Amino acid sequence: MLESASAIIFTALTGIVIFFQASLAAGVPWGAASMGGKYPGKYPSHMRIVAAISILILALIAALVLSEANLLFPQLRSISRIGIWVILYFSLPGQL
Numbered sequence: 001m002l003e004s005a006s007a008i009i010f011t012a013l014t015g016i017v018i019f020f021q022a023s024l025a026a027g028v029p030w031g032a033a034s035m036g037g038k039y040p041g042k043y044p045s046h047m048r049i050v051a052a053i054s055i056l057i058l059a060l061i062a063a064l065v066l067s068e069a070n071l072l073f074p075q076l077r078s079i080s081r082i083g084i085w086v087i088l089y090f091s092l093p094g095q096l
Helices: 002-026 045-068 074-091
Strands: none
Touching (some): 002 045, 045 074
């Protein structure tokens, strides 16, 4: 139960970040709220590509978390065992 709830919360929060990245990639002028404000206004085209790649990576992360929690994507179960530890490492503050 706790594992499922945690996976759903993680995925929902990741979905918010995906929405933000999709907005940046689409040209919404929220650049000041990202990358420390380096690109205020709309992202330049090369950063829009980076935002689109971020969307793909975040979606894969969410899929692996859901697979590890046995909620969705059973076909990813074989790689989710290792992937979940990689996700944990990159989610740690300061990344040991």
